[in-house]
Amino acid sequence: MQAWIQVLTSSISLFVLMLVLVRLAGKRNIARTTPFKFISYIVAAIITALMSLNLLPNIYLGFIALGVWVLLPIALDYLALKSKWAHDVINGKQAVLVRRGKIMEESLFRERMTGEELLRELRSKNAFALADVEFAVMEDTGDINVFIKSDRKPLSAHDLGRKVAPLAEPQTVILDGNILYEPLSTLGFNREWLGTQLETAGVSLDNVFVGQVDSSGDLYLDLFDDSVQLPQPTVKEMLYASLQQSQADLVTYSLETQDKTAQAMYSRHAKKLAELMEMLQPYLLR
Numbered sequence: 001m002q003a004w005i006q007v008l009t010s011s012i013s014l015f016v017l018m019l020v021l022v023r024l025a026g027k028r029n030i031a032r033t034t035p036f037k038f039i040s041y042i043v044a045a046i047i048t049a050l051m052s053l054n055l056l057p058n059i060y061l062g063f064i065a066l067g068v069w070v071l072l073p074i075a076l077d078y079l080a081l082k083s084k085w086a087h088d089v090i091n092g093k094q095a096v097l098v099r100r101g102k103i104m105e106e107s108l109f110r111e112r113m114t115g116e117e118l119l120r121e122l123r124s125k126n127a128f129a130l131a132d133v134e135f136a137v138m139e140d141t142g143d144i145n146v147f148i149k150s151d152r153k154p155l156s157a158h159d160l161g162r163k164v165a166p167l168a169e170p171q172t173v174i175l176d177g178n179i180l181y182e183p184l185s186t187l188g189f190n191r192e193w194l195g196t197q198l199e200t201a202g203v204s205l206d207n208v209f210v211g212q213v214d215s216s217g218d219l220y221l222d223l224f225d226d227s228v229q230l231p232q233p234t235v236k237e238m239l240y241a242s243l244q245q246s247q248a249d250l251v252t253y254s255l256e257t258q259d260k261t262a263q264a265m266y267s268r269h270a271k272k273l274a275e276l277m278e279m280l281q282p283y284l285l286r
Contacts, residue, residue: 003054010059011052018048034091034140037073044069091140098136101149111138122146170220174211177224187213194219201230240280247273 033041044066051062080087095107097118108118119130125146127133135147171183173194184194197219198205210222221230247270254266 007053010054014048014052018044035142036090040069040073094140095138096135097138097144098130098133098146101131101134103130107138113138118144168215170212170214172210172212173219174205174208174221177206177208179205184213187217189213203228203230240277243273243277243280247277 047062047066047069050056051059051066056062076086076090080090095111096104097107097111097113098104103115103118108115118136121144122128122130122133122136125144127136127146127148132148132152133146134149136144138144171187173180173184173187173189179191179194181191184190194211195205198208198221201219201221203221203223207223207225207228208221209224212220214220216236218236223230250266250270250273254263254270257263257266
């Protein structure tokens with residue numbers, strides 16, 4: 001048999017075999033795996049490449065080595081699932097690097113990490129000042145997670161006691177100038193609605209690179225021609241402004257009228273409109 005046929009046959013067979021073994025190993029992000037698992041992947045890949053090119057004198061020994069470096073890590077993963085002690089031995093424990101705002105120098109020494117490396121990792125988590133860090137831990141994958149001090153965190157709507165409208169993921173309805181009908185129908189819209197939105201914005205479909213509809217029903221467009229400036233949707237803001245104007249007019253009428261009955265009516269409706277505005281504010285103003 002010619003050499004190229006042998007290489008082709010063995011490569012295809014090993015490709016299918018590695019596909020099955022990788023599926024057995026589970027879905028793992030190679031960038032988030034432990035150092036030992038990363039090394040096992042590299043060794044398995046090297047053995048497979050040598051076998052594929054027929055560089056090993058005995059193909060059966062190659063299969064034995066490949067089985068050890070693929071199946072043994074799978075067995076260790078299963079053991080780690082059953083025992084916390086085995087998990088810590090195989091994958092290692094988390095290391096606390098910062099506790100109560102203080103750097104744990106002993107942990108840095110054990111993890112062979114310098115102070116500059118710690119500060120670099122903190123900056124990658126948007127913690128540029130050490131004074132902002134309450135707690136930091138190195139996971140068994142080598143990632144560092146940071147917990148910011150409560151008084152240094154950005155304020156949220158929950159902290160202010162304000163209600164906000166629930167948000168859902170935006171749906172892409174136009175991509176590369178083509179309409180995506182499935183997400184469009186999921187939102188309850190159709191091609192006619194989309195055409196009306198494009199006509200209102202003054203753009204053609206073939207000039208739209210990406211079109212997304214958010215949870216509020218607003219259409220965001222990104223065009224091929226970046227020189228074209230598109231107006232931002234202001235329907236909700238205009239509606240809220242109209243409600244504000246109506247409420248202010250009712251208050252004015254109640255102050256200007258001399259009729260006690262009309263004055264009470266205007267005041268009552270102004271109060272109801274103010275309550276309605278407070279309910280609608282999270283949905284109309286974001």
